[in-house]
Amino acid sequence: xxxxxxxxxxxxFQTVQEILSFYTCPPTCPAICCKVTDIDVDEKDRxxxxxxxxGNTTMIKPxxxxxxxxxxxxxxxxxxxxxxxxxxxxxxxxxxxxPFNICHNPEALILYPCDVGASLFxxxxxxxxxxxxxxxxxxxxxxxxxxxxxxxLETDRDLPIAMIGIEISDLVPFKKYLESK
Ligand code: SF4
Ligand code: SF4
Numbered sequence: 001x002x003x004x005x006x007x008x009x010x011x012x013f014q015t016v017q018e019i020l021s022f023y024t025c026p027p028t029c030p031a032i033c034c035k036v037t038d039i040d041v042d043e044k045d046r047x048x049x050x051x052x053x054x055g056n057t058t059m060i061k062p063x064x065x066x067x068x069x070x071x072x073x074x075x076x077x078x079x080x081x082x083x084x085x086x087x088x089x090x091x092x093x094x095x096x097x098x099p100f101n102i103c104h105n106p107e108a109l110i111l112y113p114c115d116v117g118a119s120l121f122x123x124x125x126x127x128x129x130x131x132x133x134x135x136x137x138x139x140x141x142x143x144x145x146x147x148x149x150x151x152x153l154e155t156d157r158d159l160p161i162a163m164i165g166i167e168i169s170d171l172v173p174f175k176k177y178l179e180s181k
Pocket of ligand 1: 024025026029030031032033034098099114115116117
């Protein structure tokens with residue numbers, strides 16, 4: 001399992017940033033990512049946020065999900081103000097990856113079905129068809145789109161959200177595909 005502590009140092013981090021630069025969050029999205037999922041925080045993130053929060057770190061709680069030193073913020077994130085991140089340039093690493101997230105498979109990232117995730121997935125379907133020549137199954141496409149339509153602030157946090165796994169080895173070729181479009 002990945003240690004979130006080292007997340008920003010992993011080779012895929014920069015590639016994900018470059019992929020995400022092709023997408024823009026719609027102004028109509030009420031920052032669902034900051035309201036419905038736990039926000040993982042590593043030690044470096046915690047130190048940076050501590051300065052932004054003027055020393056008040058009570059909202060950053062220890063988490064037992066990972067064996068390494070690890071913290072989390074319960075949603076909705078207290079740094080969200082009027083649906084904007086008040087610590088944007090100091091936000092945790094995990095926020096910089098969304099709608100991607102790490103998962104238990106070290107060879108893949110998961111993709112959340114928010115608006116940006118859905119746009120990205122549409123491009124990934126094209127990439128799979130045109131570059132990989134391995135079409136994604138209709139069922140997987142249908143499940144993800146269904147999940148997108150029900151991914152709202154009312155998302156039941158006790159119910160699993162249908163996400164898709166994207167192989168880390170596909171990130172660089174997918175980025176190149178986006179650049180070539
Ligand atoms: S990353 Fe997704 S959930 Fe978050 S603001 Fe953008 S579209 Fe909305
Ligand atoms: S730190 Fe900012 S981007 Fe991250 S969850 Fe909180 S408000 Fe959202």
